[in-house]
Amino acid sequence: NAGVTQTPKFRVLKTGQSMTLLCAQDMNHEYMYWYRQDPGMGLRLIHYSVGEGTTAKGEVPDGYNVSRLKKQNFLLGLESAAPSQTSVYFCASNKLTDLNQPQHFGDGTRLSIL
Amino acid sequence: RKEVEQDPGPFNVPEGATVAFNCTYSNSASQSFFWYRQDCRKEPKLLMSVYSSGNEDGRFTAQLNRASQYISLLIRDSKLSDSATYLCVVPFSSNTGKLIFGQGTTLQVKP
Numbered sequence: 331n332a333g334v335t336q337t338p339k340f341r342v343l344k345t346g347q348s349m350t351l352l353c354a355q356d357m358n359h360e361y362m363y364w365y366r367q368d369p370g371m372g373l374r375l376i377h378y379s380v381g382e383g384t385t386a387k388g389e390v391p392d393g394y395n396v397s398r399l400k401k402q403n404f405l406l407g408l409e410s411a412a413p414s415q416t417s418v419y420f421c422a423s424n425k426l427t428d429l430n431q432p433q434h435f436g437d438g439t440r441l442s443i444l
Numbered sequence: 445r446k447e448v449e450q451d452p453g454p455f456n457v458p459e460g461a462t463v464a465f466n467c468t469y470s471n472s473a474s475q476s477f478f479w480y481r482q483d484c485r486k487e488p489k490l491l492m493s494v495y496s497s498g499n500e501d502g503r504f505t506a507q508l509n510r511a512s513q514y515i516s517l518l519i520r521d522s523k524l525s526d527s528a529t530y531l532c533v534v535p536f537s538s539n540t541g542k543l544i545f546g547q548g549t550t551l552q553v554k555p
Contacts, residue, residue, distance in 0.1 A: 361541045367485065370452065372531060372545030380540055388542070418485050424541045432478050432533075433543060435487040 332356050336421050336436035343411045343443050351406040351439050353421030360426040362404035363388075363433065364396060366417040373420060379404055411443045447471065448534050450546035457553055461522045465549045467532030468514045478533040479506055479517050482548065488531055492517070522553045 334355045343349055353362065360381050365373040365388075375388030379398040393415060395407045404423075408415060418440050422433035450467045457463050469477075476495050480488035492499050494515060498507040505518040519526055532546035 363542075365545075370547060372448070372547045373488070374545075375542060378540065378542065386540070420487060431476075432480070432490040432493060433541070435489075437487045438485070 334421055334423055334434050334436035336419075336439050338439060339437070340440045341442070343408075343441065345411060345413060345443060347411050348407070348409050349411065350408075351419055351421075351441075353404045353406070353423075353436060354402055355404075355423040355434070356402060357423065357425070357434065358401070359423035359434070360401070361424040362398065363422045363424075364394075364404065364406045365420045365422065366390065366415075367420060368417050376406065376419075413443045415441065416443045417441060447536070447544045448532055448546040450530075450532050450549045452547055452549060454550040454552050457522055457551070459522060459524060459553055459555055461553075462518065462520045463522060463551060464519075465517045465530055465532075465551075466514055467516070467546055468512075469532075469534045469544075470513070471534060471536065471544075472510075472513060474534050476535055477506075477508060477515050478543075479515075480531040480533055480545075482529045482531055488545075491530070519551070522551075524553050524555065527551055527553045 363378040364376040377396040379385045382401040421436040424433045479491045481491045482488045492506045494506045503520045529548040531548045536542040536544045
């Protein structure tokens, strides 16, 4: 049981390049989340999904797009990377019936934009 | 008032000390609360859940004061391995499972 898996774990991009971060969970969770974490700050929610085919904006959605075509996968896209998007990105998931329970986290993607 | 606010520290304590962190939250409707531990910006890992007035697990005690809207985490007999950042987490919405994270309190336990 792998839990929540994020790929890639590290990436360096040039300004203006695009890329997609993949989050996969094998726990049959309905809810999935993308966060970013910057130095001295807590995790901030970028986008989230409450089920296959649905997505919603979080606290800091600008510059990102997401898709949830399959229940187990939640993709985070950067269309035109900017240095301000240099951060550590965490994906998390949760089960519909356990929303008062803690979320399950992937081990993060460290992204640097030059 | 920030939705979730923590003293960022750092708290520098000697081994064996008792240390307490406080966290205040603004959403009076929140029913459950969490303390997560995070090492060197690795993924957050759940330390304790708090659903009623408090919870105790070994050297760790979490207490909830709903009237004053704060949660505390007490660590007794600190170990070097307790050095980490402790995140206070409060649910934002019971429909979406959205969580609000505090900025974290850094603890450094020294020999």
